[in-house]
Amino acid sequence: MSFRVCIACKGIRVYPYAGFMTGQRYQCQDCDEIMVIPLEFENEADYQHFLGIDMENE
Ligand SMILES: [Zn+2]
Numbered sequence: 001m002s003f004r005v006c007i008a009c010k011g012i013r014v015y016p017y018a019g020f021m022t023g024q025r026y027q028c029q030d031c032d033e034i035m036v037i038p039l040e041f042e043n044e045a046d047y048q049h050f051l052g053i054d055m056e057n058e
Contacts, residue, residue, distance in 0.1 A: 005039040
């Protein structure tokens, strides 16, 4: 099962946001970021790999 990840804080608590006037959006429950296209991963291993790369870049 794939899951969505916040583009701002990398959290996984991203849920569809009811933007009836503006189209589909997603909102992060951790940082309240609203995004059109969140990151999406097929499994947790891919997500962990992404987190590792992200830390290396910083
Ligand atoms: Zn977030």
